[in-house]
Amino acid sequence: MSSYRGVLRNAEFRAVLGAHVLTMLAIILADVALAVLVYRRTGSPLLSAVTFAVGFVPMGIGAVLLGGIGRSRPARDVLVTTELVVAGLIALMAVPGTPVPLLLALLAVKGFIDPVFTGTRTATLPEILGTDGFPYGRSLLRMIGQNAQLVGFAAGGFALVFVTPAHALLAAAAGHALAALVLLVGTRRYAPVTVDGPMLAVLPELRALLAIRGIRPVLAMMWLPGFFAVAPEALAVPYAHESGGGSAAAGLLLAGIPVGAVLGELLVGSLLPAARRVQLVVPLAAATFVPVLGYAAGPPVPVALGLLVLAGLGASHHIGLDQIAVAAIPEHARRRSFTLLGGGMMVSQGLGFAAAGTLAEHLPITVAVPLTAATGIVAVLAVGHVLVRSVPPARPSRLR
DSSP states (O other): OOSHHHHHTOHHHHHHHHHHHHHHHHHHHHHHHHHHHHHHHHOOHHHHHHHHHHHHHHHHHHHHHHTTHHHHSOHHHHHHHHHHHHHHHHHHHTSTTOOHHHHHHHHHHHHHHHHHHHHHHHHHHHHHHHHHHHHHHHHHHHHHHHHHHHHHHHHHHHHTTTSOHHHHHHHHHHHHHHHHHHHHHHSOOOOOOOOOSOTTOHHHHHHHHHHSTTHHHHHHHHHHHHHHHTHHHHTHHHHHHHTTOHHHHHHHHHHHHHHHHHHHHHHHHHHSOHHHHHHTHHHHHHHTTTGGGGGGGOOOHHHHHHHHHHHHGGGGHHHHHHHHHHHHSOGGGHHHHHHHHHHHHHHHHHHHHHHHHHHHHHSOHHHHHHHHHHHHHHHHHHHHHHHHHHSOOOOTTTOO
């Protein structure tokens, strides 16, 4: 299954992919609705950005405390249950007149359980597709997710011109429930991984992950870039409003990076051999930030959208990074490890959203975004130097 076409022949993976489309559309619709709702009520760029961030930061706590669930229960049971719980939480957010602090609290609870779903699904992919198919399956999930963001952010921005945020939240809840049904019907009930110790043995699990040879620079490259890369998305709503574009313009700006990410993943995944993808991890990650420096000129929304599309191309570095990770992590540790990896990525992005919003409270957005991008370039190059030295020469059997 060492190709996109090969993994798409797998009926079970197609069910996972279909459920992912529904989940991503639901997530994005809820994110846009909440960000617009909070900004309309408060007029604060910080609180608008925090609306994105508050769902991310608890993911790290959930990854640590609940990650063992993904390996101690059948994977399908975990995936279906978490989707249904999330659907219920979003439905509660749709209750008219819900105070902003309660909305943020419900969003935090959702973020707390999200890593259980993402980590379990990621670790199940090698069981469905095999190790060779894993990078392609994970890449397709990202591309579908980015396409869903393209449609969801743009459509969500336009839809909120005509419908209330409460109606948008109800539609998002229905999307999660439908995704649970697809997973229930379309996937097999894989046996749980044998658990020798207590499910909440947090420190031993973290120590075991950190003890894997060569994993620390991989963790840093997975977690650190996202902190800086989310600044344009975190500030899309206030930037669009300052530019006179409103909710529709915000939706378009939020769709820019996903467009570039889809194009980048298709090109890198289809045209480059595995060893070359690994070699380009650092250059592609650094290239993500270069176009965003153009925000310093205060571009109009169409130009800013073009810059974000170019920035999204750099997201293709994840394909090579996934190859390195799956080759390094032993099979028996993948469910727990990928839950921690995913949780760390979400925490990093969530903190990045909050940091960008805080910066924009004190600096113009045309300064905050380029400053964050420049810092991101420096950080990626520093981590990349260590990563390049730690990755062993590619072996076809491991990075095919």
